[in-house]
Each structure stands twice: as structure tokens, then as C-alpha cells.
Amino acid sequence: MTNTILRIQNVSKIYGDTEVLKDISLEVNEGDTVVLIGPSGTGKSTLLRCINLLSSSDSGQIWLDDQEITAAGVNHDHVRQHIGMVFQDFLLFNHLTALDNVMVGPVKVLGMSKEEAHKKAMWELERVGLVDRAGHYPGQLSGGQKQRVAIARALAMDPRIMLFDEPTSALDPELIGEVLEVMEKLSREGMTMVVVTHEMGFAREVADRIVFMEKGVVVEEGPPEDLFYRPKFERTREFLWKITELYGKHDQDGEQDAASVED
Amino acid sequence: MALWDIFVYILTGVGITVAVTLVALPMGLVLGVLFSLVRIYGGKVFSCLAGVYSTVMRGLPPIVLLFILYFIIAGSINLSPFWAGSLSLGIISSAYQMEIFRGAVLSVGGGQEMAARALGMSRIQTIQNIILPQALRLAIPPWSNEAATVVKDSSLVYAIGVAEVLRRAQFVGARTFKPLMAFTIAAMIYFGLVFLVSHALAILERKTRIPAF
Ligand SMILES: Nc1ncnc2c1ncn2[C@@H]1O[C@H](COP(=O)(O)OP(=O)(O)OP(=O)(O)O)[C@@H](O)[C@H]1O
Numbered sequence: 001m002t003n004t005i006l007r008i009q010n011v012s013k014i015y016g017d018t019e020v021l022k023d024i025s026l027e028v029n030e031g032d033t034v035v036l037i038g039p040s041g042t043g044k045s046t047l048l049r050c051i052n053l054l055s056s057s058d059s060g061q062i063w064l065d066d067q068e069i070t071a072a073g074v075n076h077d078h079v080r081q082h083i084g085m086v087f088q089d090f091l092l093f094n095h096l097t098a099l100d101n102v103m104v105g106p107v108k109v110l111g112m113s114k115e116e117a118h119k120k121a122m123w124e125l126e127r128v129g130l131v132d133r134a135g136h137y138p139g140q141l142s143g144g145q146k147q148r149v150a151i152a153r154a155l156a157m158d159p160r161i162m163l164f165d166e167p168t169s170a171l172d173p174e175l176i177g178e179v180l181e182v183m184e185k186l187s188r189e190g191m192t193m194v195v196v197t198h199e200m201g202f203a204r205e206v207a208d209r210i211v212f213m214e215k216g217v218v219v220e221e222g223p224p225e226d227l228f229y230r231p232k233f234e235r236t237r238e239f240l241w242k243i244t245e246l247y248g249k250h251d252q253d254g255e256q257d258a259a260s261v262e263d
Numbered sequence: 264m265a266l267w268d269i270f271v272y273i274l275t276g277v278g279i280t281v282a283v284t285l286v287a288l289p290m291g292l293v294l295g296v297l298f299s300l301v302r303i304y305g306g307k308v309f310s311c312l313a314g315v316y317s318t319v320m321r322g323l324p325p326i327v328l329l330f331i332l333y334f335i336i337a338g339s340i341n342l343s344p345f346w347a348g349s350l351s352l353g354i355i356s357s358a359y360q361m362e363i364f365r366g367a368v369l370s371v372g373g374g375q376e377m378a379a380r381a382l383g384m385s386r387i388q389t390i391q392n393i394i395l396p397q398a399l400r401l402a403i404p405p406w407s408n409e410a411a412t413v414v415k416d417s418s419l420v421y422a423i424g425v426a427e428v429l430r431r432a433q434f435v436g437a438r439t440f441k442p443l444m445a446f447t448i449a450a451m452i453y454f455g456l457v458f459l460v461s462h463a464l465a466i467l468e469r470k471t472r473i474p475a476f
């Protein structure tokens with residue numbers, strides 16, 4: 001029995017006179033990790049912003065659980081409480097400690113008591129391995145630690161789904177691993193996630209499904225094995241190849257093997 | 264009149280100088296913060312109105328607004344010289360403070376706002392919990408300049424006969440034929456006040472500084 005948490009139906013988004021998203025349809029089941037890949041400017045960030053209503057789509061519908069969140073009269077603030085968002089540049093609240101960054105959502109948005117929120121926040125910091133940094137301000141944390149706090153901040157709202165927009169792209173290479181580890185753990189624990197990333201190692205090992213987008217359309221989607229080893233389109237293969245070469249040197253051999261196996 | 268007596272006579276005006284400042288500065292602060300938010304978040308019409316207010320009020324010499332308020336408006340609503348003076352300085356200051364806070368809010372950045380909205384905060388909650396706490400900190404140094412300006416501009420109310428430091432200095436200087444001494448004392452008093460205010464705000468800035476930011 002799979003339960004669909006997110007359903008995107010024929011969503012389009014227009015900026016000026018360019019159609020950035022063209023008739024996108026996508027479903028994400030409970031507990032699934034969907035990795036979204038595609039060239040720069042393809043509309044991946046735009047799609048994530050449409051999902052949590054930071055941008056409005058120009059046509060189509062989006063459902064979160066059984067609610068159509070794109071319907072008129074829906075309270076956007078309420079919808080966003082249930083959707084966790086992790087940004088490329090962390091966007092921790094600069095004036096708050098790690099602990100307060102994680103507490104502020106439950107306290108101000110959910111109306112949780114300070115004591116309860118404190119417990120909750122410490123629990124979430126524990127999950128990302130940063131209890132010992134609870135009193136640190138963002139400026140006193142490394143990039144990897146900032147991103148883990150940002151993940152804890154989103155988790156503290158007990159979201160139905162987590163959206164990640166290139167969560168490791170702003171990180172020094174040696175800090176990427178700690179963030180991917182946390183995300184992998186979340187995925188194993190059954191969190192529903194949509195992840196935009198260039199980390200092909202993560203995509204291959206953690207994703208239940210990979211969605212390849214180009215120029216505002218979904219070109220191809222399927223389990224990692226299919227996209228890596230049996231892509232339907234030459235474009236998919238080319239892109240995966242290029243991105244693996246660019247971002248994951250350690251993956252390159254595997255990729256070449258895969259290519260030769262297939263030929 | 265001995266030097267000491269002249270000094271005491273002028274110093275008696277400090278109460279009024281301080282009182283004018285304590286009306287004008289907080290009034291400018293409240294209106295300034297409010298108008299800066301209207302300017303940024305108020306939508307086309309209100310934002311535009313706030314912009315016009317800012318441009319006009321910063322374009323007027325304070326003394327002109329003071330005369331308008333005192334000689335033209337005060338007559339019909341029974342405004343004392345003290346209040347006419349303090350209010351006009353508060354209005355002028357609100358326009359400058361509005362620009363200070365507008366700059367501060369804008370430099371906090373859209374990313375912080377986006378992160379807060381993504382958590383489910385409403386716009387008001389975002390401004391209250393995320394934007395203002397950071398913007399107010401950023402505003403302290405330029406606000407310190409504005410506070411100094413208001414302390415000094417409080418001397419303008421002398422023109423409508425309020426017996427503050429400058430008016431008293433002029434009066435006692437003329438009566439004792441020691442204007443240099445009288446005005447020097449006045450200058451020192453203003454300097455002392457400005458020094459105190461700047462120093463207090465520098466301490467506030469240090470105390471509220473975000474670690475490693
Ligand atoms: N606010 C906006 N106004 C106008 N055009 C925009 C806006 N946001 C995005 N776009 C355009 O929409 C297109 C898709 O942008 P988007 O950021 O979603 O791409 P992306 O797939 O996330 O790319 P990247 O990998 O570089 O992050 C781009 O051509 C971009 O220029």
C-alpha cells in the first residue's frame with residue numbers, strides 16, 4: 001500500500017515570456033526519496049518553490065496529501081508548515097543560535113511551549129549530530145554544520161515532506177559528506193524527500209527514483225538503475241555522464257563500467 | 264555675574280534640550296520603523312506615499328517646518344512652543360530614520376525572509392522575529408548619527424522662544440556682555456550630550472552584536 005504524499009499535475013510556470021516549467025506531472029509516495037537532476041536553468045528550483053508556494057504556478061494543480069494546495073483560498077502559511085525546505089546557501093537566521101534557529105519554528109509557528117520546543121530542538125540537533133553546537137551562532141559554524149542545522153530546523157516542524165535545493169553545492173568538498181550522510185539517514189528513516197543535487201553517488205545509492213528535467217520538462221524518470229544503465233534517451237545518458245565527471249571523480253570509474261556494460 | 268552663575272543659568276536649560284530630544288527621537292523612531300516597513304512591504308500605493316513623505320520631509324529645513332507648525336497650525340490647536348518644536352523635529356527625524364531602517368531591512372536580505380516564510384511564518388511573524396531583530400542591530404551606527412543630529416537640532420526651538428540651552432546662553436551672554444563665554448559653555452553642553460548619546464549607543468551596539476557575524 002503506497003500513500004501518495006505529493007502529486008503535481010500539469011504544472012506550468014511562466015516568467016515574462018519564457019515558460020520555465022512546461023506541464024510538469026510528478027508523484028511522490030510516502031517514504032520515497034526522489035532526486036531531481038537537470039542542467040542549470042532547467043527549472044528545478046522553480047519547481048521546488050512552486051511546491052511550497054513560494055512561487056505560484058500559472059496552471060496545473062499540486063496536492064499535498066489530500067489537499068489541493070494550489071486551490072484558491074488555501075492558507076499558504078499553513079501549507080508551508082508541512083513542507084520542509086533546505087536551501088543551497090543554508091539561510092540560517094543570523095541572529096539566532098543553532099538551538100534558537102531550530103526552536104523558532106515550533107515556538108512561533110506551531111505555538112509550542114518553550115520547554116517543549118527546547119526538547120524537540122535538542123532532539124533534532126541530535127539527529128544531525130550537532131548537540132554540542134547548540135549554543136553556537138551561524139557565524140561560528142562550518143558550512144556543513146550550518147546546513148545540518150538548517151536540516152534540523154526544517155525537521156523540527158515535523159514536515160510531511162522535505163525539499164532540498166542543491167544542499168551541498170555551496171560546500172567545500174570535504175564538508176559534503178557529512179550533509180549527505182544526514183540526508184541518507186533521513187531517507188532510511190522513511191522521510192519523504194525531493195532532492196535537487198549533482199551528487200550522483202547519492203542519487204544512485206539513496207534515491208528510489210531519479211527525475212531528469214531539461215528545459216522545463218521531465219525528460220525521463222525511473223529507478224536509479226534504469227537511468228544510469230538503461231536510459232531511454234541519449235540526452236539522459238549524456239547528462240548523467242557529464243555530471244558524474246564534473247562532480248564525482250570517485251564515481252567516474254563506475255560510470256565508465258556502466259557505459260561499457262551497456263554497449 | 265560670576266562664571267559659575269552663568270554656567271548654572273545655561274545648564275538649567277539642559278532639561279528642556281533633553282526633553283525636546285526625548286520627544287523627537289522616540290517619535291522619529293516609532294514613525295521611522297513604521298514608515299520604512301510601509302515603504303518596503305506596503306504595496307504600491309502606500310509605499311509610494313511613504314516615499315513622498317520621506318522626500319518632502321528630508322527636503323525641508325527643520326526650522327521651516329517648525330515655523331509652519333508653530334505660527335500657522337499651533338494657533339488653531341493650541342500647541343505650546345515646546346510641543347510645536349518637539350513634534351516638528353520628530354517629524355523631520357522620522358523621515359531620516361525611515362531611510363536608515365529601510366536600508367537596514369533591505370540589507371538583512373530576501374534570503375532570510377524566504378527561509379522564514381518557508382518555515383510557515385506569516386509576513387508579520389517574519390518581520391517581527393527575523394527581519395527586525397537583525398535590521399535594528401544594523402541600524403544602530405547610522406541611528407547614532409541621527410541621534411546626535413536631533414540633540415543638536417533641538418537648539419532650533421530657541422527660535423520660537425523655548426528657554427533651552429542656546430536661548431539661555433544668548434540671553435545671559437547679552438546681559439553680562441560675555442557672549443563668548445556663554446556660547447562656549449553652550450557648546451560644551453551640546454558636545455557633552457552628543458558624546459554621552461554616542462557613547463551609550465556604541466555600548467548598545469557592542470552588547471547586541473551577533474557573535475562572529
Ligand atoms: N524570479 C524570476 N524571474 C524571472 N526569471 C526567473 C526567476 N527565477 C528563475 N527564473 C528563470 O527561470 C529559469 C529556471 O530557473 P531555476 O532557478 O528554476 O533553474 P534551476 O534548474 O534551479 O537551475 P540551477 O541548476 O542553475 O539552480 C531560468 O532561466 C531562470 O533565469
Ligand SMILES: [Mg+2]
Binds near residue numbers: 044046165
Ligand atoms: Mg536551482
